[in-house]
Amino acid sequence: MARQPIKPTDSELQILNVLWANGPQTVRQVNDDINSKLAPETKETGYTTTLKLMQIMADKGLVTRDTSQRTHIYKSDISESDTQQNLLETFVNTTFKGSAMSLVMQALGNHKASKEELDQIKQLINKLENQ
């Protein structure tokens, strides 16, 4: 069953990343997690800010929550790879005029990949060639 394009905002993605990494959680846990890894010069995110965002995300269907207890437990309702795939597509279209290949070339060329990483890619290419 196809869904329409899932396009979380940056803040929403930040929250989803926490839920994907650590599983179902409370607003408090998500908020603490986000504030625990702040970039320097960055202001903390207030608790009610995170709460509000997660409520909105629940409305949009990005997350579901268990409200049987007073403290709600939120979990992501969309998969990480589906979301990445969607965002990737949008990004390729806007920034690389639809050319996934030129994105790959740029990413590869710029990133100092290790031997292991390059091997991994070669392996994937082999698999793609033998299809």
Place this chain on the structure above:
Amino acid sequence: MARQPIKPTDSELQILNVLWANGPQTVRQVNDDINSKLAPETKETGYTTTLKLMQIMADKGLVTRDTSQRTHIYKSDISESDTQQNLLETFVNTTFKGSAMSLVMQALGNHKASKEELDQIKQLINKLENQ
């Protein structure tokens, strides 16, 4: 000389893409170009909207303009590949938690690449390996 991160918005990028593709142009030309390739169900962008955006971009230094004639000529003041590189980095950080490799793998895996494209990538990998 390093610049600070160049991060045009989506609308700005749309305009930059026209300027990169077709060279220095008037607001009218850019606006027409954008409206000539509208996705279905998409509303046209008004002339003054594009004008305003390009004026803002001039303020920000994304474009420069020749105002010696009544009809101003705008040209991009930032390079396409630098901009792509910047946006790519931001995108990798937010959507792929900083892992350029996992982005490359996703992009490769999902995109149905032609033999030529795969060859091109293999060539690049070879070059990277011999460094």
Place this chain on the structure above:
DNA sequence: GAATATATACGAATTGTTTCGTATTAAGCA
């Protein structure tokens, strides 16, 4: 040279996202 077409300038409305203050309610505890 008057009417028309087309350009810029620019304030303000609109829309979307994020942040925050505060009310209310439930738990925990002295």
Place this chain on the structure above:
DNA sequence: TGCTTAATACGAAACAATTCGTATATATTC
């Protein structure tokens, strides 16, 4: 039980991006 702590709900402020209306000036044309 009453006090403190911690949770949700929610309206609205603050910000940012985009869109638009309109004033004004300059060309163009008849």
